[in-house]
Amino acid sequence: MTTGNQAMLARVFSQVAENLAFMFVEPQEDEPLPAPAGPCVAAEMTFTGQFPGTLTLAVPMALCPVIAANVLGVEPDDELAMAQPYDALNELLNVTCGNLLTALAGEEPVFDLTIPAVRELDGKAWNALENDSETVGLVIEEHPVLLKLTL
Amino acid sequence: MAYNILIVDDSNIVRAVIKKTLDLAGISVNELYEAANGEEGLQQLKQHWVDLVFSDINMPVMSGVEMFNRMQEDEDLKGIPVVVVSTEGSKTRIDELLQHGIRAYIRKPFTPESLRDIVGGILGD
Helix, strand or coil: CCHHHHHHHHHHHHHHHHHHHCCCEEECCCCCCCCCCCCEEEEEEEEECCCCEEEEEEEEHHHHHHHHHHHHCCCCCCHHHHHCCCHHHHHHHHHHHHHHHHHHHCCCCCCEECCCEEEEECHHHHHHHHHCCCEEEEEECCEEEEEEEEC | CCEEEEEECCCHHHHHHHHHHHHHCCCCEEEEEEECCHHHHHHHHHHCCCCEEEECCCCCCCCHHHHHHHHHCCCCCCCCCEEEEECCCCHHHHHHHHHCCCCEEEECCCCHHHHHHHHHHHHCC
């Protein structure tokens, strides 16, 4: 993935996080990302069309109910936010993917997107993803966020 | 006037957001039904009178497009307006959906104002 695509991914994700979840993304220019507090998860989806690819969004588990609460406009300990902690993460990824593909390819090409799926990430897998040159590192509410577009 | 509305989306969070946005948009809802995929949506439509359907496209079991196509084959359901709510950004696909009879398309993330404009345009203010 080119540096331009990474910048676009960061920009699209930031806009979606702001508009969908009212969460503000802090870019980490030369600073290292904060270490994740506790276990982490990655939501992933693939797409086919003008070009195939995969989009991955990894966050600490602790951030998931916070995202859900923000999307719903409720407190993080709200029943619905707690009951479906990965639902909002999947939706954040899904909306980012749809908007990113339009930003990359324009409005004419048709892409087919898979349904996002969440898996747990151990420390080794998190570190490998963080150190991948194609990964974009961001911070939301003091939590690290990893995004990777594979084309 | 209050409307009966069906929301079809595999995400609980998205269904909750649409419900909340309908409220913020000032749209009067009489009964609100929910379904997690197109198949459940068809079941709801066969059991309840619905004025308007909001549906995602990409869902497990049965997609929103397949649900819409099944609705067109059913005399009782073919007249119910369907609004697609999706991340889809392809003008080609949106035009295709509109040509097939989908009444409107809302791209996520959306605002209460855009929802109100679309519902008002279909059902009247």
